Amino acid sequence: MGCTRGDAGPAVGDLMAHHQFAGHDGGIVIRIEEDSVDVAMASAWIRAVASAVEEHRDQLTQLDAAIGDADHGANMSRGFTAVLAALEDFQAGTVGEVLTKTGSTLMSTVGGASGPLYGAAFRAAGKTLTDATVTPRELVEALHAATAAVTQLGAATLGDKTMLDALAPAVSAFEEALFHGADLASAAADAAKAADEGAHSTIPLQARKGRASYLGPRSIGHQDPGATSTALIFAALAGAVAGR
């Protein structure tokens, strides 16, 4: 939609905007498009990620201890603590600025592979969202950009036992739900579910990227820590858009 406005609340313009969707029976369904993501919601999402990372810090560390070097919880916690501080006094004019700031801060504070990967993901997503409110469809495009950035930098493919195994199915589920007429909240819920299932799907896989790959077949039977933190990010998104 791309309408800009200063306040963060629901705008009349959004409620008036009508979008047409093809219904399942082939007929045209007129649906009132009231879904949008604004700066406040984007900030709430990132704050929710920070809380989730703190809450699951030990779990991430223990998963990493099994097949990596036992620091994913500490690194993500350090990164999102810095993000909270960076967003504190940050006057974002667009949704993208919130995400770009988040990505830059992660890239400067996390280190390891997750710093550049999550940094690049949030920055790539942020760069596509240049308005104060964005549509769910625009958010999906941003998530596609994030996936492309992770894929390019990490050179990973599906099934390598990486964060991509949660990210890619989550974005697909998000897009599919919107395509079938779901509202933002239920599409985000579908994405969170797909991300969680994607993270679980890494358990029987043998790692082909990152430090876990050094273990060879011994990496089988453990859930990937990066896919797990990605699932937390989508769970936080679902929570934020549902207003929880």
Place this chain on the structure above:
Amino acid sequence: MKKLINTPESVLTDALTGIAAVHPELRVDFDHRLIVRADAPKAGKVALVSGGGSGHEPLHGGFVGPGMLDAACPGEVFTSPVPDQVLAAAKAVDGGAGVLFVVKNYTGDVMNFQLAAELAADEGVTVRTVLVDDDVAVQDSTWTAGRRGTGATLFVEKIAGALADRGADLNKVAEMAEKVNAASRSFAIALTACTTPSAGRPGFDLPEDEIEIGVGIHGEPGRSRGKLQPAKDLVGIAMDAILRDQPMAAGDKAIVLVNGLGGTPLIELYVVAGEVAAVLAGQGVPIAASLVGDYVTSLDMAGVSITVCRADEEMLELWAAPVATPALRWGT
């Protein structure tokens, strides 16, 4: 967890405070978290920058000084440094002849140094990168992140550092670094897991009579687990892997690093050194130069890594050249 720390979060800062206190010949930048030669930048000299997660001391900070590194970028424990940090190091030491990044081949290190190299190029600093990947316990294939960089990092930093000290240009220094890496192989065996300060407990559980074979330097488990055996047999496993990957024959000369992983007494490392020498002698290969001690550690892990470099005369001569760093010092 019993550790001589204040808090797990402050370990790196507190250690940098200690380095600053006792090494006036080094400058510690607490904002960017760098250890830099106090006399940097050296005009006209190719600068060497390395870095990686902390917990491997004296690597890399202990190798900063004349004849070796110009700057080290320590990350958090077992976590690579961030791009801003590496960029700050490159700018601090660039004397106009360019900067060589010596990067151990780990996914995170590679990404962060690559991003830093792009940022440095934007700021007009010429950077070349050499990846160190000497660990034969990891199969180098599309099925892994590639071989890890371990003990050969010290060989690369020392020999390329000596060449830079003599005024060689960036391409020559980088070629030498690549040559040393290509001639070096490592293999490590752990007797215990290590404990990171943030995790607070060992990275894996290991029964009293078992060992991890083919470990890296980040507390991760190895390729396989086996029963504890006499040192002679364990060295046999390591040297078989090394020599299978890079056969050596009469006429070759070796630089050997028998490296403690942090929790093994020196007397045991000398037991290992004797067995390594015996294996090489069996191939007709003399040890032309060696180091025995803790140089590339994995916190408090007990165990040893063995690195063998098939050295040519130029490498041997550069190895013997003067070096003056906290952890390596000779010829000055």
